[in-house]
Amino acid sequence: MRFQLTEVEKVMPNSTFYFTIVRNPVSHMESSFSYFKNIDVFHGAKSLEDFFTNTSKYYKTNSANGYYAKNFMAFDLGFDNNGRESTKHFKLMCQAVDIMFDLVLISDYFDESLVLLKNALCWTFEDILSIPLNSRSNNTKQVLSKETQEKIKNWNQLDWNLYVYFNRSFWNKVDNFGRKRMENEVEELRKKRTEITQICLQGEVDPDQMQNKSLKPYQSGLARILGHNLKPGLKESDRLLCQKLITPEIQYTELLKKRAKHNLH
Template identity: 25%
Template sequence: MDRRSLMWLVFMVLVVTTAVYLVVMEDELVSLPPRILGSAGALVEGSSGATGEAMKPTKLCILNTDLVLIYIPASGAAVVQSILLRFGYLNDLFVTLPIRPGNPSIPQDLRSGDIRRQDVLQPPAVFSRELTRNILAHQVRYNRDALHKIVKKNAQYVTILRNPLDRFETDFVSSHLEMQFDVEQRPNPPALQRYLSAPEFWEKRRMRVNYRCTTNCMAEALGIPVRGRGMGVFPGLGPGGKAVIDYIDTLESEFALVLIYERLNQSLVLLKRHMCWTIRDILYDVGLKEPPANQRDVSDESKKLQFRRVNGADHLLYYHFYDIFRAKVAAEGEDFKREVRHYERVLDKVSRYCSSTVNDWKAANQTVVWESEWDEEFVVTRRMCWEIRRKRDDWDKLFRERYSSQSQGNN
């Protein structure tokens, strides 16, 4: 072989070797697991993490662990809250708790929205970094300036909205809101029906004891200034209506995600993708879902119109973010739809297994969720079932026990 042929052969070998190397490196990058939490919230590249094997992503993403949930009662927030608390506990994050055990909300100043240091549990020494609060999922009214004083400024803000009339019915029945009004109680017709027949009449007779929100409650939780203002029916809002519209536009820029209860499973898969979590992280107990809104006459349009008249801000808020949510889902493409269907099959499998194993100790000790294009294989155990079924007050106790133990261990 002459010298020119030898040089050409060497050159071709180098080209092929380089091409093979690049292909291998590309595969390594694509299959690289997302960053999983180590102890005390530290990020560890490529580790399996506290919740099991690492996720198998379809594309590279950055794990998010700092999140604030603005909790709105009867909107499906209990499902999201349980997911966040479980994620925080299993990944050894610091979750913000009120100083008083069992309190479902974080105390705030009624005017400024500020949260006093003495009203929230302080991180133990193991969380010595500045602003170490990773997750806030207890009830708190949205005020970004006030919340930035106790959570990281790069925290992701999320909330979940529900059709205003359905949300109100659930809250009215479960919280006995008829007790908020100076109206004679009688079984026939039920208090809910009487309220919806004349909501403005009832609202004028509000009692000031045991005060609880009954109008524009989603808007109020998100900090929209609606108290005492006439947020009228569409298309014309009452006084302050322009301010509400402007505020909603601000919320759109400040919230990472606004989930929709009527599209709960789509919402959770969207949350998973945004936070770079796994399907295992967004499993939930179907028993936490809101009861169906079926105790009113849904065919009576006049009642709907009257309700909308005193809840104009909530309707604006809900339909604004419902449209945004649909656009986000559409932008995810067909792959998102397939992942949602897969997630629903997994959720059904896990729910059936947990229902059987919790009540029957003769049932299998575990079940396997096989690998998919969106996730690695993982095992569901009895312990995991109990974790999925825990509610806020259960997690509250576990977090306090952990923080107390960590504090004692550093003394």
């Protein structure tokens, strides 16, 4: 959902812990172009370089899908993706996010983020155990020139300022947590992930090679989203856990909706 605190507070208790995640806008833009190539703002562009050479041709501020191509994160956090670009506005936006959220994670440091989340919520390693999903095949990834990377930062100034601000605050939190302690906990998390991966998975495969088609990840744009096959012969408790860990977000959301609906009756 697109975040709006006043609406969320209507249905959530005062004690709610709010957290979100941001990502380097350079890799985010490269990914968005691949995932959302079929929407109007990207459809006609041959490449990201072509898009940035002809932004006035491809990008219209009144496009319903404009946020996919400009300041995607700022939009998701409830701001105008075509909003003012000034030092004052950047500062106010970052401060607003800082006030609304108890913790802002960094996608580029996902394991460190999970450790901070675990600590903040008094969770265990089992609570943050995960297997990476939504990986693209390498042949749908694009290596960007330094020039294009700088254009992305300049084009997505709201997102870039959010990322710089919260990247700095993130590492301040890591310092408070303890660098050595963080190093040890990340190592423990990765060890547990390796163990569960060895128990669960035959390997990462093209979606057409998936044995359980109901777990096929959604395919979008130019991206080829890979899936997983479970090892045969798993005992029931392991099979249930492993299947949860590789269920894509659309299918998982449907499971949560069914559970919520059941609980209402």
